Amino acid sequence: MIWLVAEREIGSKLRSKAFLISTGVLLLIVLAGIVIGGFASKNAAAETMPVAVTSETASVVSALPNVEATEVADAGAAEELLRSEKVEAAVVPGEGPTGLTVIALKDAPSGLVSALSQTPQIEILEPATTNPLLRYFIAIAFGIVFMGAAATFGGTIAQSVVEEKQTRVVEILLSTISSRTLLAGKVIGNTILAMGQILAIAAIATIGLTATGQSEVLATLGAPIVWFAVFFLFGFILLASMFAAAASMVSRQEDIGSTTTPITMLIMAPYVLVIVFNDNPLVLTIMSYVPFSAPVGMPMRLFVGEAQWWEPLLSLVILLASCVAAIAIGAKIYENSLLRMGSRVKLGEALRG
Known part of the structure; x- marks a missing residue:
């Protein structure tokens, strides 16, 4: 039954022309950015006096x-x-x-x-491990991909939950399956869609970097991209559970923002922090262990070579534990709020049932 719900979520999204067009445009933007950047760097290197x-x-x-x-x-x-x-x-x-x-x-x-000209001898105490400009653009890329995918598919889950409540379809669904099965299907379906988009972006980035001769950048980005996909998988499950739970507390589309805004802020925070503090080891280290920002902070630290081999594993364990806790709490809120119509359900009431 879980897979049937997941198939319904995937099918409804793939039949949406807006979703397909937006995904195609996103992939083209990624490819164009890589190609333009590659040719620009080649032209700059080719300009000799x-x-x-x-x-x-x-x-x-x-x-x-x-x-x-x-x-x-x-x-x-x-x-x-x-x-x-x-x-x-x-x-x-x-x-x-x-x-x-x-x-x-x-x-x-x-x-x-x-x-x-004669210049004095220069000694650098803390030499940069990567090109500062490249580091900045990689930070933007990780931040945008994480924020865009999480916000898009998290919003889709929220709208789907409220739409089913508003049209009373949820009452029919719950007569056949349990609320936890419905929640699991929604989360799994949208997670598959989100991961599909992430993998497509990774494939396009690989093709673009290879075609433009940026093999060194590709070699440096290989492991961070893989870890980004792993962290994003569990990070999105955590956020998806929260989006579904938050949306179940309201009965109208107009009220979605009142409960999902805090989650949206949690998604935007890593994007802002990784851009502003991409050269700050302390901030990146903290980000790499906070569940909401680990999908951005840890791959960034791996890219610049500031993380030890065991740190991604420890961060992943913390993320998994947070994911389990979020699913348990989210399922309780979802189950207790799904059939309550009318005014917004308070968080305390949703937790108590």
Whole structure:
């Protein structure tokens, strides 16, 4: 009977053109973002400055990033290439602290000058393990996917519960199956849909990163994506139980927000925190052990290499325990509130029955 309810939830969603279109648009946005980002990084890496050098300066200039050195016989030959605009600058022997002279046609190449300038030795006490910009975008990606999927399918469960109460269909359903069976079917059906969307996004991301030659990023993201899917599975079951329980306490669609808003805030909090504090180890560590934010916090820590091997396992145990508690409490509220029509059922009354 549980599977019949789950099939009903899945079928009604898959027959919805709005759901299919929105899912397709989401996947296209993910693919476009990865492809555009990949080509942009390639173009940035491909933009090199052609520079004329002599045998005395070739070794110094060739070691600089984003510089294409063309060796010539002397300073005169370098000037000829410069005037014919075949190179953007020339580096020849000269006087001064560096022993080099930079020749340009009109404007001084500030990037080349800075690279050739004498700089003090730099010592980094806490070197960054990942590119800060990449870290920021990965944080946004994890946050948006978690918030979007949880809010979308959690809202679907809430609307379905209230619709059945409002139309009195629930009374017919409960004459055949128990309330706990109905709740389990709704949670399982929407969990399958949510996980399907997550796996589709992961597949699209893998294809996009492979097609754009971002194999290093893909290799770094492999384990965090797998853990994100695992944590999201149990995290969504926890949230789905809460959404169903909260929705069962009201009898009209207009009143859904009054009971589900706190849960929605719990979904939005990890999204905001992971973006604002993606470079704060303490905040990420706390997030990785709080059940509502663990699906975002722990994969992020794994991506930046700040988590020990045992930490995901411990966090998962805490999430599973929280999931069991949420299901037990949610089932009690759902069972005691489902047939109560009219005004909103207070939480204390729903728990007491």
